[in-house]
Amino acid sequence: MTDSTGANAAPDAGGDASANGDPVPSAGWAQRWGDRLASFRMGRLGLRTRVLLMFSLGSLLLAVFLSGAAYSFTRNSLVTQRDRVGVEGATRNATLASAELAARPVDASPAINQLQEQGIEQTVIRYQDTWRAGSPLFTQDDIPPSLVSRVVDDRVAARIIVSEDGEAKLIVGIPLVEPDAAYFEAISMADVDETLDSVALSLFFGAIITSMFGVVLGWFVSNRAVRPLAEAAQAAQLIAGGRLDTRLEVTDDQDLRLLANSFNDMASALQARVERDARFASDVSHELRSPLMTLAASVEVMQARRDEMPERAQTALDLLVSDVSRFQGLVEDLLEISRFDAGAIRLNRDDLLVAELVRQAVAVSSVPSTPVHVSERGECLVMRGDRRRLARVVANLIDNARLHGGGDAEVFVSEAENEGEPLGHVWIAVEDHGPGVPEEERELVFERFARGGVAGRRSSSDGAGLGLALVDEHIRLHGGRVWVEDRRDGEAGARFVLELPAEEVGI
Amino acid sequence: MGAVGTRILAVEDDERIRAAVKLALEDEGWTVDEAGSGEEAIELFTRSAPDVVLIDIMLPGIDGFELCRTLRRTSAVPIVMVTARADTHDVVAGLEAGADDYLTKPFAPKELSARIRALLRRIRPIVPGHAKLVFGNLEIVPEEGKVLRDGAELHLTKTEFRLLCELAQNPGRVFSRESLLDKVWGYDYFGDGRLVDVHVRRLRTKVEVDPANPRHVVTVRGLGYRLQS
Numbered sequence: 001m002t003d004s005t006g007a008n009a010a011p012d013a014g015g016d017a018s019a020n021g022d023p024v025p026s027a028g029w030a031q032r033w034g035d036r037l038a039s040f041r042m043g044r045l046g047l048r049t050r051v052l053l054m055f056s057l058g059s060l061l062l063a064v065f066l067s068g069a070a071y072s073f074t075r076n077s078l079v080t081q082r083d084r085v086g087v088e089g090a091t092r093n094a095t096l097a098s099a100e101l102a103a104r105p106v107d108a109s110p111a112i113n114q115l116q117e118q119g120i121e122q123t124v125i126r127y128q129d130t131w132r133a134g135s136p137l138f139t140q141d142d143i144p145p146s147l148v149s150r151v152v153d154d155r156v157a158a159r160i161i162v163s164e165d166g167e168a169k170l171i172v173g174i175p176l177v178e179p180d181a182a183y184f185e186a187i188s189m190a191d192v193d194e195t196l197d198s199v200a201l202s203l204f205f206g207a208i209i210t211s212m213f214g215v216v217l218g219w220f221v222s223n224r225a226v227r228p229l230a231e232a233a234q235a236a237q238l239i240a241g242g243r244l245d246t247r248l249e250v251t252d253d254q255d256l257r258l259l260a261n262s263f264n265d266m267a268s269a270l271q272a273r274v275e276r277d278a279r280f281a282s283d284v285s286h287e288l289r290s291p292l293m294t295l296a297a298s299v300e301v302m303q304a305r306r307d308e309m310p311e312r313a314q315t316a317l318d319l320l321v322s323d324v325s326r327f328q329g330l331v332e333d334l335l336e337i338s339r340f341d342a343g344a345i346r347l348n349r350d351d352l353l354v355a356e357l358v359r360q361a362v363a364v365s366s367v368p369s370t371p372v373h374v375s376e377r378g379e380c381l382v383m384r385g386d387r388r389r390l391a392r393v394v395a396n397l398i399d400n401a402r403l404h405g406g407g408d409a410e411v412f413v414s415e416a417e418n419e420g421e422p423l424g425h426v427w428i429a430v431e432d433h434g435p436g437v438p439e440e441e442r443e444l445v446f447e448r449f450a451r452g453g454v455a456g457r458r459s460s461s462d463g464a465g466l467g468l469a470l471v472d473e474h475i476r477l478h479g480g481r482v483w484v485e486d487r488r489d490g491e492a493g494a495r496f497v498l499e500l501p502a503e504e505v506g507i
Numbered sequence: 508m509g510a511v512g513t514r515i516l517a518v519e520d521d522e523r524i525r526a527a528v529k530l531a532l533e534d535e536g537w538t539v540d541e542a543g544s545g546e547e548a549i550e551l552f553t554r555s556a557p558d559v560v561l562i563d564i565m566l567p568g569i570d571g572f573e574l575c576r577t578l579r580r581t582s583a584v585p586i587v588m589v590t591a592r593a594d595t596h597d598v599v600a601g602l603e604a605g606a607d608d609y610l611t612k613p614f615a616p617k618e619l620s621a622r623i624r625a626l627l628r629r630i631r632p633i634v635p636g637h638a639k640l641v642f643g644n645l646e647i648v649p650e651e652g653k654v655l656r657d658g659a660e661l662h663l664t665k666t667e668f669r670l671l672c673e674l675a676q677n678p679g680r681v682f683s684r685e686s687l688l689d690k691v692w693g694y695d696y697f698g699d700g701r702l703v704d705v706h707v708r709r710l711r712t713k714v715e716v717d718p719a720n721p722r723h724v725v726t727v728r729g730l731g732y733r734l735q736s
Contacts, residue, residue: 289613290524290612291523292613293612296615297530297616298531300615
């Protein structure tokens with residue numbers, strides 16, 4: 001479509017301005033119209049809508065054009081035919097009238113009567129300045145003067161189509177051989193009109209059907225045109241979701257092949273890159289784990305001989321032992337998080353009884369004595385998840401409580417609150433007795449190596465701050481979420497809540 | 508403490524790791540032979556006949572998987588794989604190649620000792636007074652450590668044999684992966700279920716006529732495995 005904003009707006013604006021003597025509001029008005037028109041421009045519409053609109057408009061225009069052409073062709077041929085038949089009939093009748101006039105040249109009445117007997121009523125004969133009509137429905141007044149002058153004065157046969165009270169009539173005028181005599185006959189064209197009306201009606205419906213067909217066709221075509229785009233969008237979504245081997249099918253269509261090939265090239269490049277990253281993480285893993293292996297084994301040998309060492313060496317050994325294990329944990333965390341970044345995490349999902357999982361996880365955590373409280377419904381909750389990763393999450397939260405929360409953590413397993421039936425989520429909450437997490441830092445604590453204000457109060461020499469970031473990643477991978485809030489009982493302390501999809505089962 | 512005289516063959520290309528692990532394992536009471544490559548390991552294996560083999564997957568020349576398969580061709584010796592990558596297909600590939608258990612670097616040598624002890628644990632007589640158990644065409648003689656199918660003896664590894672005996676203790680009962688991990692490998696609740704799955708797969712290729720349609724070692728979806736006639 002063309003942009004008619006300027007052409008339309010300018011005169012309108014001018015007109016308004018002269019009327020009001022105030023150009024400012026009129027300019028605003030023009031602007032509004034401009035905007036409104038602009039919003040109808042094709043560019044704003046979707047591809048599907050555009051194709052649909054083009055097909056609809058195209059088929060409508062085609063239907064109107066074809067219907068118009070068909071109507072006028074039909075009309076012309078019908079009128080021409082009726083014209084010819086009418087003129088032929090009138091000529092015959094005129095010859096008849098002429099013969100009658102020649103036999104009884106007094107006046108035209110006998111001729112009129114003669115014609116009336118043959119059923120031809122709508123006739124007018126002018127003979128020696130006198131008009132005689134065969135029917136009151138058609139008198140000399142009904143004959144247009146132009147026809148009279150041509151037939152009577154110029155003595156030329158002529159015809160004209162007039163419309164009287166919405167009814168078309170063919171009036172034929174023929175000069176007779178007798179001097180100053182002319183024959184006029186009116187032939188009704190009502191049946192032609194009727195035929196044309198029904199033709200117009202069927203053409204009208206034909207046009208509507210054609211247009212509708214065009215709309216349907218446009219819908220199909222636009223769908224077909226958009227389908228490769230929808231497929232590409234779906235493939236892109238799959239890739240974003242981690243299915244890196246997703247490819248588009250390469251079709252025979254030249255234009256689409258270009259799209260599919262470029263898309264597939266992009267996907268391959270992306271896949272190669274992600275795989276390289278994953279391989280890098282894995283290589284780093286090997287490189288870092290080897291020296292750690294030596295450290296861990298050597299430290300164990302030294303630990304077995306701790307009693308034989310002087311006191312200062314024992315202190316140094318204790319430091320070494322604790323930092324080797326800290327280093328080990330840090331490397332594990334780093335590797336785990338780089339696997340997340342490479343999209344290389346594959347969950348090993350099982351059906352898990354949440355309460356049992358939490359109890360077991362606490363039992364092998366750094367504070368196995370942490371009490372676990374399970375609500376009545378909490379005992380019956382089952383979820384699908386990676387046993388070891390979820391245990392790690394619980395262990396990380398307990399570690400976090402131990403390091404930053406002043407110890408004495410408590411774990412709660414319960415059904416999620418504010419949920420209808422059936423229950424869709426479980427809450428695993430870890431409460432500590434630390435200083436709590438201020439409102440403005442509650443998002444920050446889940447970031448990697450969260451330090452700054454958070455660290456000022458919460459950090460100790462232990463923990464580089466990857467633990468909570470890993471909790472967040474793991475829980476998100478399981479389709480859940482984690483947040484931190486104040487303790488429920490009003491005492492000082494933080495409450496970390498894991499919300500995970502779970503189902504209630506009868507036990 | 509390991510049984511006196513129990514020999515462990517440690518195959519590891521990193522000299523320092525080898526030295527440190529040897530020290531730590533010797534502290535635990537085992538006798539340790541070292542090999543720096545797969546080739547060396549094969550030679551040592553035939554010479555010293557170790558009770559347990561410890562194999563690092565990343566080896567120059569013959570890699571850990573290949574070494575494992577080579578040893579398995581002639582021996583049912585317990586094999587522990589050491590991998591630096593716990594979450595990749597390395598673990599499954601190592602178990603498929605015939606390893607009985609795996610550890611991820613860096614592990615505590617004490618943990619390795621516990622694993623080795625579990626692998627060497629003797630099978631207790633299952634049903635006292637019953638010399639053999641029969642399941643259709645399958646015959647188990649626990650005391651002799653023998654399994655026969657249609658009268659012909661099958662060559663099972665120690666772990667496969669123990670897995671089969673564990674299932675045979677309660678024919679028809681469903682054993683969860685966790686309980687099998689606990690009983691056969693001595694793992695706690697967080698052991699790797701893949702260990703069980705791969706060993707069941709390997710066991711089937713030996714005891715089943717058609718491993719794709721097992722008749723004896725049957726999977727119970729979502730629950731675990733059971734043995735039936």
